[in-house]
Amino acid sequence: MNNIFFTNAFRFIGLIFLQILIFNNINLFGYLNPYPYLAFVFLFPYKKERSSLLLLSFLIGLTLDFFTDSGGVHAASTLFIAYFRLYFVKLILRKSEFEYFTFQITSVSVDKVLLYFFVLIFIHHFLMFSLEFFDLQSFFEILKRTILSTIFTFLVTTFGYYILVSKKK
Amino acid sequence: MQQIINFLIRNRYLLLFLLLEIIALIFVIQSHTYHKSKFITSSNSVIGGIYTKTNKLKNYFLLADENQKLADENTYLRNLLSKKNSSVDSVIHKVSDTVYHQEYHYIIAKIINNTYAKRNNYLTINKGLKHGIQKDMGVILPNGVVGVIQDVSPNFATILSLLNENSKINVGVKNNNHFGTLAWNGKTYEEAQLLDFPRRAMLKIGDTIVTGGKSVLFPEGIPVGVIKSLNLRNNYYENITVTLLTDMSNLSYVYIVNNIDKKEIENLEKNHE
Numbered sequence: 001m002n003n004i005f006f007t008n009a010f011r012f013i014g015l016i017f018l019q020i021l022i023f024n025n026i027n028l029f030g031y032l033n034p035y036p037y038l039a040f041v042f043l044f045p046y047k048k049e050r051s052s053l054l055l056l057s058f059l060i061g062l063t064l065d066f067f068t069d070s071g072g073v074h075a076a077s078t079l080f081i082a083y084f085r086l087y088f089v090k091l092i093l094r095k096s097e098f099e100y101f102t103f104q105i106t107s108v109s110v111d112k113v114l115l116y117f118f119v120l121i122f123i124h125h126f127l128m129f130s131l132e133f134f135d136l137q138s139f140f141e142i143l144k145r146t147i148l149s150t151i152f153t154f155l156v157t158t159f160g161y162y163i164l165v166s167k168k169k
Numbered sequence: 170m171q172q173i174i175n176f177l178i179r180n181r182y183l184l185l186f187l188l189l190e191i192i193a194l195i196f197v198i199q200s201h202t203y204h205k206s207k208f209i210t211s212s213n214s215v216i217g218g219i220y221t222k223t224n225k226l227k228n229y230f231l232l233a234d235e236n237q238k239l240a241d242e243n244t245y246l247r248n249l250l251s252k253k254n255s256s257v258d259s260v261i262h263k264v265s266d267t268v269y270h271q272e273y274h275y276i277i278a279k280i281i282n283n284t285y286a287k288r289n290n291y292l293t294i295n296k297g298l299k300h301g302i303q304k305d306m307g308v309i310l311p312n313g314v315v316g317v318i319q320d321v322s323p324n325f326a327t328i329l330s331l332l333n334e335n336s337k338i339n340v341g342v343k344n345n346n347h348f349g350t351l352a353w354n355g356k357t358y359e360e361a362q363l364l365d366f367p368r369r370a371m372l373k374i375g376d377t378i379v380t381g382g383k384s385v386l387f388p389e390g391i392p393v394g395v396i397k398s399l400n401l402r403n404n405y406y407e408n409i410t411v412t413l414l415t416d417m418s419n420l421s422y423v424y425i426v427n428n429i430d431k432k433e434i435e436n437l438e439k440n441h442e
Contacts, residue, residue, distance in 0.1 A: 031286035058189045069291035071200025076193035083186040
């Protein structure tokens, strides 16, 4: 129990610092940044009690909003994928309600995990850019940024996942 | 009663989700409203403190670049000063001292966080209330405008960047008395757009855009950008694009403009309303 607590606390702080110190300053082509802090939501223990997941996902987003003066866009979109994570686990990873509360993400086949990451990242980025622009006229700009950033975040997250997480099993 | 409690317990995650989501959306909407002090701001002491620490490392790598910029500015100011001396010889300046009194006071500050890739960008500086910074002061560089002070804490402040949907800066054309507004469409940090210029302004590609005299935030005549392209349709200007002179992606020191007469001007203008 304590171990899980410390792992996640460490991950929470570590991902925030990586995000604000490194990944927020990449600005590829002048405007593209990856958001690998979402790994916190993907890796958070899958268990029945979900309020800690919701609260912490909200908090990690809000912390980033403080650092980047972005209102509440990270908080809103990160909380959103944290809540709907369960449904995508059922849909993509084909885990039943019962299995959901016991399975480990590292025990699922790689292609499915990557698809799961990709879909959640896409939803998160689409929401985030929509809230950031807050303007229907910018729809194509929002879509462009969503697609390009999703690819960027996906590559960084997958890379990090292979190096740091999947080895542990 | 029992049923309500059961309902709440059964849907507790959904309700928690909705509650937090609504809070987040309120923050989002608040951030899109101009002129409202924000709760989510990097001008608070914790975030500002962290940015100050991480900036120390970055500074080390930027020293050479920074020296070059300072040397350039010194040369520019020295040239300006040598021009001034010759005109001071005419007695007029000395006589009408009250007219030529100091109008602006500048405070230097260091940028400790800069965003320019988002739709709405903000910068954080390492000066605040303690150093005389107040909301709605203009922020400039030797060759351009950066934005306007938004939120201030005792030690830090955030700047509403020129690259923000809420930023509207009064500008004019050099050697011409027509005014318009400089705004940003969110596409690239190298360009901004001009709005509300009358047809009579006779704009041309290559014209220099400077800060206008209508605003109390900025001294008049600071160069901002150069017109890159424009269309004329039905006798109205459309899509005037300006290449900014400031590289917004590479800022380190900025000047905060304190207009000494601002209060007086504003009080005077309030009487009309």
